[in-house]
Amino acid sequence: MPVVVAIDNGSQSTKVLVVDETGRVRAQSRVGLRPYAVPAPGRSVHPDDDVWDSIVRACRVAMERFDGDPEEIVGVGLCTIRFCRALLRADGTLAEPLLSWMDERVARPHVPRPDVAHVVTSSGYVAHRLTGEYRDAAGNYQGLWPIDQRTWRWSDAPDATAATGMARSLLSDLVDPGAELGRVTAAAAALTGLPEGVPVFATSNDKAVEALGAGLASDEDVLLSFGTYIAAMTVADAPGAGAAHWVNFGARPGQYLAESTGIRRGMWTVSWLRDLLHPDSPEDDLYAFDRSLGAEADAVAPGCDGVAAVLDWLAPGEEPHRRGAFVGFSGAQGRGHLYRAVLEAIAFTMADHIEDMERERGVVAAGVIVTGGGAQSPLLVQIVADVLGRPVRRALVDDAAGIGAAICAAVGSGMHPDWNDAVSAMAGTGTPVRPGEHADTYRALRPWHRGIRSRVAEMSDWMVTARP
Template identity: 60%
Template sequence: MTRYLVGIDNGSQSSKVTVFDERGGVVAEGRVPLRPNHTPAPGVVEHPDDDLWDSIAAACRIAMAAFSGDPAEIVGVGLCTIRFCRAVLRADGSLAQPVQSWMDARVSGPFAAERDDVAFVTSSSGYVTHRLTGRFRDAAANHQGVWPIDTDTWRWSDDPRAYTATGMRRDQLFELVDPGEVLGHVTPAAAAATGLPAGLPVVATANDKAVEALGCGLLDPTTLLVSLGTYIAGMSVGTRNRTGTDCWTNFGSEPGRYLYESGGIRRGMWTVSWFRDLLGPEAAAAAEAAGERVEERLNREAAAVPAGSDGLLAVLDWLAPSDATFRKGSLLGFDGRQGRAHVYRSILEGIAMTMRERTDAMAAELDTTHERVVVSGGGSSSDLMMQITADVFQREAIRMVGDGAAGRGAAICAAVATGVHPSFAEAVQAMVVERDRFRPDPGNAAVYDALRAVHADAAAHTDPLYRRTAAIVG
């Protein structure tokens, strides 16, 4: 009998539910976009109404409708949700107010009750766990940010000062569960809403970046993962709970293992989409008439542009960092040679050079060497982006089978919890399959090696200009 596992990936833009077989093959999936965030006041960014649960339930129904096997052969579901979110609940587990997005200013500070009927404060995974199981339990490893958690023990702190600092009481917090352990079981009401079998074990995972890393097979400290999503980050793993300046430490997706994350790009692949959309419907129509998507046409055109984009340099501060709010993104070096393909390629090159700089700093701080680079996220679907990454990092860039690494990582946790695979290492070996590799081109690598020093210096030269323009036009 083939056993099946469900991975729930509640991301920044959509909820995706995938049914995997025990070898990691995708057999059914459903995806439902999230509604636009509700922003009623500066700093307030909320998921409207009950959007997280509604989108997950709808995506589950789509996946289960597409599943042609026996539902009795589905043995577990792993739950992965967006990190840094905060859910405020009544005593019965219902939302007292909309779920606060990771972009909401309130989640970066101590909790302050805004209503009289608040009984619990939890993460988005805690809220969805309650909707699925009726239990007041949550994934320990999804508590990134302002929580009174002991990062050595993965449990709530014994220090009263931690509760004072976070504004939370111990009785307001859910019971914590480690990755790869059961949170509870799908209730009949949740089964009716989602189509998942009643009684199915719901398994704890971790924060979404750590789960994505697990779904890419990241178990070796010498492997670097570059995640090309809305937020771009470089990640590696280890067993030390450490602090630093060039990387920060998250809980990992395996008990006792930590995820190290480099500085990132806050509007990473979003910038690529921004440029695509600037071209307007005419470009999309022209691509469609030729049997292409506009992204495919841009990649094809940009592949014909030489490395370095004929001197065009992209500096990717389309969303300014919090310590330099005046900063803007830049496209430097226009002359008569460049067209839209140059702009597109320069953005991809800017992403790769920025991440090389930031992951090199992380590796130095961790006193390690990254011997290979795995690339995930939507940006990894571009062969051109993969080749540029290989050339800039001067390492083979590896792409795994499938485009849903977080969902796969969630299913891996479910496989361990239910005994489908006896360990995380064996589950990864069975369920994560390499798709292809891109080897560095020596000539292009030499160009990028020289350009990286220029790219790293660009902000120091543009910052004085942007300080002045910010004072005039904001």
């Protein structure tokens, strides 16, 4: 049976899946990324060559675990973190470590340097390492790039180069989702264990690929992606933007996704809190601690006895003074209250962002699909259903972006004849979780939490101006 390899490189780890035509995962691996390096204020990079190194290790492990014949592999789907920038020398090596989406330089024009011959996204860099080609996924060019949102190709506008600092000679050729980026070279095959000569197919940006793998197909649903960056998306008709949403490239050719404001360190904050509370002992079982912490949070009543979290652990670029906070302590609360307060803050904040986007677009989704690490928490899923007052469905496979990358490779390789056939066969969602007994309570708590967020933002501004 033919299979495809899906590479899903995220902010905290790289995951690799080997997937058959039905969406069944035949082998998988996950390799964590190192913490971001901060060489100077406002700069955030992946240290050394960490992204590529993690992809090499994850591919090798997945290939070792695959019990089939490597000849069965008909394609590789490549999905990487969006909003990154790679500065490459003429030989394709990094001129400096990969700029993360949190680096302030990715929102600024490129400053020409004599040692930089190519400016690409993270997927453009990895595609070059795999294939030797300078060809990249058009759908991963979000942010400050000279791209035409309607044509998915480089802009012909005379001021595009001046506005971005990127002459055409610095840029890769663009291809649509499902199109071939190149073929795995002998050097890349020796490092990764992937078969030499296997075609590598473009996907899009990681959030769009996640939406594809979760089966988001229309604006009747909104997808809530519980990742390092938490975002909410739905299908849109055309490029555009408003005060409460912007439009991203989708993971099918010509498709667009409307996206709400998000939480910049969303599930990262959950991990941060867990690590902060976890006893530092080598014999401790982290998964057992996760279960214990979840059980303690589940036993806490909605509203956490007055404790609330404000999730500005990483301030938005337009309001750099904002800070995260826990407020409302009385001495009666424990770690379960803190944990549940973060989950509630995610649900309250994203519910407001989703509804703001829906009001602006004039379209209200009937259902919610959840993906990412947070979707594995029954408590968080139930809180989201209660807060939004809508049924919530979880993607069937934990790594929806991996399944999305597999779908792109399945279409590109001809394993499936078209996008609808591939999505129908390989993606899906589980049984809906409906609003429960706490829905009315959460509806009443939403203005309370909204007011706390507003007042903490005011306090953050004051703290900066008043500090000597």
